[in-house]
Amino acid sequence: MAETKVRKELTIANRLGLHARPAAMLVQLANRYRSEITIERANERVNGKSIMGIMMLAAGKGSRIAVTATGDDAEEAVHGIEELVQGKFGED
Amino acid sequence: MHGIRVDDFHRRMKEKLRLRLVAGGAGLKRRIMVPELNRPGLALAGYFDYFASRRPQVLGMVEINYLQDMDAALRRRRIRELLRRRIPCVIVARNYRPPAELPEEAERQAVPLFRSPMVTMALINRATIFLEGEFSPTTSLCGDLLEVFGVGILICGRSGVGKSECALGLIKRGHRIIADDVVKIRLREGRYLIGTGPDIVRHHMEIRGLGIINVQDLYGATCIKDAQEVELVVTLEEWDAAKEYERLGLEDKSIEILGQSLPHLVIPVRPGRDIVLLLEAAALNQRLKKMGRHAARALDRDLIEVMKRE
Numbered sequence: 001m002a003e004t005k006v007r008k009e010l011t012i013a014n015r016l017g018l019h020a021r022p023a024a025m026l027v028q029l030a031n032r033y034r035s036e037i038t039i040e041r042a043n044e045r046v047n048g049k050s051i052m053g054i055m056m057l058a059a060g061k062g063s064r065i066a067v068t069a070t071g072d073d074a075e076e077a078v079h080g081i082e083e084l085v086q087g088k089f090g091e092d
Numbered sequence: 093m094h095g096i097r098v099d100d101f102h103r104r105m106k107e108k109l110r111l112r113l114v115a116g117g118a119g120l121k122r123r124i125m126v127p128e129l130n131r132p133g134l135a136l137a138g139y140f141d142y143f144a145s146r147r148p149q150v151l152g153m154v155e156i157n158y159l160q161d162m163d164a165a166l167r168r169r170r171i172r173e174l175l176r177r178r179i180p181c182v183i184v185a186r187n188y189r190p191p192a193e194l195p196e197e198a199e200r201q202a203v204p205l206f207r208s209p210m211v212t213m214a215l216i217n218r219a220t221i222f223l224e225g226e227f228s229p230t231t232s233l234c235g236d237l238l239e240v241f242g243v244g245i246l247i248c249g250r251s252g253v254g255k256s257e258c259a260l261g262l263i264k265r266g267h268r269i270i271a272d273d274v275v276k277i278r279l280r281e282g283r284y285l286i287g288t289g290p291d292i293v294r295h296h297m298e299i300r301g302l303g304i305i306n307v308q309d310l311y312g313a314t315c316i317k318d319a320q321e322v323e324l325v326v327t328l329e330e331w332d333a334a335k336e337y338e339r340l341g342l343e344d345k346s347i348e349i350l351g352q353s354l355p356h357l358v359i360p361v362r363p364g365r366d367i368v369l370l371l372e373a374a375a376l377n378q379r380l381k382k383m384g385r386h387a388a389r390a391l392d393r394d395l396i397e398v399m400k401r402e
Contacts, residue, residue: 016396016399017396017399018399019392019395019396019399020340020342020388020392020395021340021342024339024340027339028339031336051339051340055391055395058395058398058399058402059399060398060399060400061399063402
C-alpha cells in the first residue's frame with residue numbers, strides 16, 4: 001500500500017483541554033495505527049504515541065493543534081483522531 | 093467440623109498462656125466453637141440462661157472466691173451443672189488452687205481443666221487474640237508474597253509467567269520473601285490481610301530449570317519473613333499487543349481478597365522489561381500514594397492549571 005502523508009489542523013474543544021485523560025485516549029488511539037503520527041502546537045512537535053509528549057503541549061481549550069500522519073493508514077489515523085478531538089474526548 | 097480442638101489449643105498456647113493440664117485429659121478432643129472466652133460468674137450463681145457454653149470458661153479471683161464461700165453440696169452441684177453444659181474446657185487463672193470438687197468433676201465428665209499463673213484479663217486477652225486468628229476467614233492463593241521497601245506485594249499471574257524468577261530478583265536486591273507459589277491469607281480484625289507461607293515449604297522456592305532451592309540458606313536470614321500484610325497486588329501477564337495497558341494510573345484499580353479491596357496493577361511481561369525494577373517502583377509509588385502523594389493526579393492538576401492560565 002502506498003505511503004501517504006496527511007495533515008489536518010484541529011481545535012481543542014473540551015473544557016479542560018488536553019490533560020492527562022484525553023492525552024491517554026489520544027495515545028491509545030494513535031497506537032492502533034501503523035502510521036507515524038506527530039502532533040504540533042505552536043512551535044512544539046511531539047510524537048502522537050507518547051503520553052508525556054502530548055501532555056507537554058499543554059493544549060488548553062480553543063488551542064489549535066496539527067495532526068500529521070505518515071504511513072499506509074494515514075488517512076484513517078487522522079480521521080480517527082479528528083473524531084476523538086471533535087467529540088471532546090467524551091468529556092464536558 | 094468447625095472450631096479448634098482443645099488439644100490443639102493446648103499444644104499451641106501452652107507456652108504463651110503457661111497452661112498446665114490438671115484434670116479431664118480424656119476430654120481433649122472437645123472443641124472450642126467461638127473465638128471468645130467466658131467468665132461463668134452468673135452460671136456459678138445458678139443462672140444458666142444464655143450461658144456461653146461453646147467458649148472456654150475462665151475462673152479468676154472472683155469465681156474462685158465465690159466457689160470457696162459456697163456450701164459444699166451446692167458447690168458440687170453448680171460445678172457439675174457447669175461442666176455438663178458441653179463446655180470445651182475450664183482454665184483457672186492466677187494459679188489458684190480450685191476447690192477439690194472441680195478437678196474431681198472435670199475428671200469424671202472428661203472436661204479438660206487447666207491452670208495458668210497468668211492474671212485473668214491478660215490470659216483472656218491473649219487467648220482471644222489467638223482464637224480470633226484461628227477463626228478468621230482464610231484463603232489460599234497462587235502467587236508470591238514479598239516485602240519490598242516495607243510494602244507487602246502479592247505477585248500473581250499464570251503459571252510460568254515468571255513470578256518466582258521475579259521474586260528471586262527482588263530477594264537478590266535485598267527485599268524479603270514471605271511465600272512462594274502458595275500464599276495463605278488470613279483476614280485479621282476484619283480488615284488486614286496477612287499472608288504467610290505454608291509451614292512445610294516455607295522459605296523454599298521452585299525455579300524452573302533449577303528445581304527447589306532454600307532461599308534462607310542461599311541468601312541468608314535477612315531475606316525471609318514469616319508474615320506480612322498484603323498491600324498491593326500485581327498481576328504479571330504476557331504482553332498482549334491487542335490489549336491496552338494502564339498508561340496514566342489516574343484511577344486506582346482494585347481487586348478483592350476475602351471481601352477486602354486492594355490496589356491492583358497489571359504489568360505486562362516482555363523480554364527487555366525489567367520486572368524487578370518495575371515492582372520496586374510500584375512499591376515506592378504505593379508508599380507515596382499512602383502518604384497522600386499521587387503522582388498521576390498531581391501532574392494532571394498542574395497541567396490543567398497551566399492550560400487555564402494561557
